[in-house]
Amino acid sequence: PVLDELRSVAEGLEFRRPEVMWAGALTGELVSEPQAGYWPAQTRGTVRFADAVATLAAEGVSVFLEVGPDGSLSSLGPDAVAGVDGAEPAFVPLQRRSTEGSAGLLTGLARAFVNGAPVDWASVLPAGEQVELPTYAFRHQRYWPNGIQTLPHAWGDSASATAQDRFWAAVEDGDLTDIAGTLPAEDAQQLAEALPALASWRRREQDRSATADWFYRVAWEPVTDPAPAELSGTWLLVAPAGPVAQALTEHCTQALTAGGARVVPLEATQTADPERLAAQIAAVLPPDGVAGVVSLLALDETPLPGHPALTRGLAGSQNLTRALVAEHVLAPVWGITRGAVAVAPEKAPDRPVQAQAWGLGRVVVLEHPDHGGGLIDLPEQCDEHTAQRLRAVLAGCGEDQVALRPSGIHGRRLTRAAQPRERAGQWTPRGTALITGGTGAIGGHAARWLAGRGAERLVLTSRSGPGAATSAALAAELAAAGTQVDILACDAAEEAALAGVIDWISVGGPPLTAVLHAAGLGQMTPLDQASVPELAAVLAAKAAGAAALDRLTADLELDAFVLFSSVAATWGSAMQAGYAAANAYLDALAQDRRARGLPATSVAWGPWGGGGMTDEEATGHMERRGLRLIDPHAALGALARALDGDDPTLTVADVDWERFAPPFTLRRPSPLIESLPEVVQALAARGDDGDAPEASAAGNALARQLATLSPTEQDRLLITLVQTEAAAVLGHPSPESVQAERAFSDLGADSLTAVELRDRLGRATGLRLPSTLLFDYPTTAALAGHLRDRLTEESSPARPVLAELDRLEEMLTAVPGGGDAAQITNRLEIVLSRWKQTQAQNAETEVAEKLESSSDDEVFDFIGKELGIY
Secondary structure (H helix, E strand, O other): OOHHHHHOOOOOOEEOOOOOOOHHHHOOOOOOOOOOOOOOHHOOOOOOOOOOOOOHOOOOOEEEEEEEOHHHHHHHHHHOOOOOOOOEEEEEEOOOOOOHHHHHHHHHHHHHHHHHOOOOHHHHHHOOOOOOOOOOOOOOOOOOOOOOOOOOOOOHHHHHHHHHHHHHHHHHHOOOHHHHOOOOOHHOOOOOOOOHHHHHHHHHHHHHHHHOOEEEEEEEEEEEOOOOOOOOEEEEEEOOOOOOHHHHHHHHHHHHHHOOOOEEEEEEEEOHHHHHHHHHHHOOOOOOOOOEEEEOHHOOOOOOOEEEEEEHHHHHHHHHHHHHHOOOOOOEEEEEEEOOOOOOOOOOOOOHHHHHHHHHHHHHHHHHHOOOEEEEEEEOOHHHHHHHHHHHHHOOOOOOOOEEOOOEEEEEEEOOOOOOOOOOOOOOOOEEEEEEEOOHHHHHHHHHHHHHHOEEEEEEEOOOOOOOOOOOHHHHHHHHHOOOOEEEOOOOOOHHHHHHHHHHHHHHOOOOEEEEEEEOOOOOOOHHHHHHHHHHHHHHHHHHHHHHHHHOOOOOOOOOOOEEEHHHHOOOOOOOOHHHHHHHHHHHHHHHHHHHHOOEEEEEEEEEOOOOOHHHHHHHHHHHHHHEEEEEHHHHHHHHHHHHHHEEEEEEEEHHHHHHHHHHHOOOOOOOOOOOHHHHHHHHHOOOOOOOOOOOOHHHHHHHHOOOOOOOHHHHHHHHHHHHHHHHHHHOOOHOOOOOOHHHHHOOOOOOHHHHEEEEEEEHHHHOOOOOOHHHHOOOHHHHHHHHHHHHHHHHHHHHHHHHHHHHHHHHHHOOHHHHHHHHHHHHHHHHHHHHHHHHHHHHHHHHHHHHHOOHHHHHHHHHHOOOOO
C-alpha cells in the first residue's frame, strides 16, 4: 500500500525494484553510479547492511531514504557510518507506524529536503504554493491559509481531501443528510442502511490506529554459549533449610568450585526475619567480603506460617536483599529458580509460583544495582553443560535474565507484538461475568465495557462491596444499559468467600461464563523497608485471588478468564517489589491455564488514566519517565483485541522510549529492552554521556566568576548552584532543603532525576558531564567539589602549558641516548632554572606588595609565621 500511494502521488520518481526506491530520483546525482543509490539484499548477496551503508557514505551519499513499514534501518544507520571520516549523512524513514501514511511520507521528504536533497515539491504537492521565508527572525507572518488546521489525509487535490474529511465526519455524527442529498434515492437508502456499520468500522479503525504501538510480548532468544569462564574470590551460596533444594545446592556448589570460586554455604533458617537473617550472614562472611551471592531461596514454595498467600522462598528472597543492604555487602545477587519460566511459546512454567521471585528480582536490580546480579532458571536435570553455562552467566556474559536449558542459554527479550487480528464476530459476553475489584476504577471501566457489549448479568465484588463510594452510581449506570447488576462484598484473597460467590451465581441465574480479575493492592515502599506482612497483603490481593479463581472455575465452561497484570511484572518498577511479584505470577498462571486447555489472557498494563491507583503526583512522575497514561476507552479496545488473539500474555503500554530507555539503562545495561528499534535509536541518540552542552554564556560567566574567588568561596557558590538545581528537579521547596552532606538517593533522586540534574548542571556550567554523575558524587558537597575541579582546571591559564608538557614527555620517550639526549637535557635544565627564578621573583613581588598594603599588626603576624615564632 505504501508503494501504491507513492506511485500515485510522487510523479516522476523512478522505481528500480517493486520493494526499493532509487534515492537518486529525489536526491540528484549524489553517487557516482545510479546502481549505488539502492542496495537490495538480493542483488548484493551476503553484503551486510552496515557495510553497504558505510560504503555509500564513503562515496559521498548524504541522504539515505528508507521505504518500509517503519524506521528500523534508519535507527541503525548512524552506527554503521560511525567509522567513516567526515561522513554525517541523514537517515530518513518515509513511513512510521505511529504516523499516518501520507503524513509520514511528507515528513520524510521534508527531512530529506532540509538535509540537502532537492525535492520536486510541485509533483509532491500540486496544490501547494511556494512562498519565500523572511530573512529577519522577528518579522512575523502567517503562512497557512485561514481555516486549514491539519494536513490533508490524501494526496492530490485538496478539495478531494476536504470531501473525505466531511464524509467521515458525517459518518461519525450519524448524519449523512448533506451527502445523501447529492445521491440518487436508491443509493441514499443503501448508504443510510450501511451507516451504523460504517460508523462502527470507523471507530474500530481509529482505536486500532491509536493503540498500534502499544502491544509487546516477552520472548526467549537463544544466546550463543560464551567461552568457558572462571570465577574468582568467595561466593556466598544461600539455600533454604531442609531437603527442598539439597540436590541443587550440591550441583551449584560443584559448579562454582570447578570454576575456581571458594564457596561459603549458608542454610538460611531465619528467612522470615531480615534482622536475624542479617545476623546469620554476618556470622559467615569472610573479612575480605564476597565476590557474589547465589540464592536458592525461591525454590521453597511452602507457605509462610501466618501468611498462606506468601511462600517462604519469596519472603526469604525479599529479606535477603534487606539483610545484604544492612550488612553493606556490595556484591551481585543471583536468584536461582527451577521451572519458573517457559522458553517455548506453547509451553507453560512447571512451577508458576516461583515466577513471583522473577518479579521481585527485577525490582532488586532497579532499586539496588550494586546488589542486582540477575535471575537464572535451571532445567529439571542439570549436567556439566548446565554447570559451564551457569558459570559463564555468573562471570558476566552480558545477560541478566536467562533460562538454562539442554538446548543452551536463552535470554529474556521484550519484542513488538502485532495487534491481534479481529475475528469476524466480536466476543460477546453471555450469561454472567464476574469482576473482582469491580467497584474500583479499572473494574468499573471493565463493567461498562461488558455492559456495552450486551452482557446479560454482571457480578461485581470488592472488599467494600455496596459500601464503596461509587457502587450506587455504577449500578444505576449499568442497569440503565440493560444489564442485571449485583455488587457483593468479597475479598478476592479469601477463597472460601469466593467459592460462596461462585456457588451463589450458579443458583437460579445465568451461568458464569467470564471472569475478570482486576482486584489488587498498590504498593509504594522501598525494598529495603518492605515488611513481610506488607508483602503478604499485596500477594494475597492479586496472586492468591487469581489462584483461587483458577481452582474454583477449572471445571466450568468459561469463555474468558482475564487477568489484569502490570508492566511492573514485565520490566520491574521501583518501590513495587511485592506488586511486581504478584503480577509476574498472573502472567505465569495464564500460560499454565492455556497449557491445560483452559481460557486465559493476562495483560500487563501500563498505567491507566481515569482513576485507580495512579494519583496526580504518580501520573506526573510516570509521564516524565516516558510512561503515558492509557485512555480507558482505548485500553478496553486493546483488551478486546487481546481476547481475539492467541497470546496468553501481552504487555500493553504507551511508552515514550526516548525518555524511558536512557534512565532505565543508566546504572546497568538491559538486554531485555535494548533490541527494540526505538530503544536502539534512543540510546544511540543520547550516547553514553549524553550530548555535550554548547559553550554557553552562563558557563563562561561562571568560570570567570570562579577565577576571582577563593577556594572556600568557590565551594560556597557551587554548592548553592547544585542545591538550586537539585531542588528544582527533586521537587524540594527551597535550595536549603537539599542538605550538602546528605546523599541524593536519600533526597529522592533516581535514575530519571539523575539524568535531569546532569543536564541542568551541564547547561549551567558548560561542561560535558557523565550520566552517572550523581552516583559518582553522591552528595551536594562532593558534586560541587567535582565541578570546582573541572571548572578551575578548564579555565586555568596553566592548562595549555600542561598539555604541551604532556606532548613533550611523549616525544622524549622516542629520543635515543647519545649526544642528542645530552643536548636536550641541558636545554631542559636551563628552562627549569629560568622557571624557578621567575617564580621566585613573582613570590617576592607578591610579598612586597602584600606588606606595603598591610597594617602593622598584619606585618608582625606575617614575620612571626615566617620565622616560626607562632
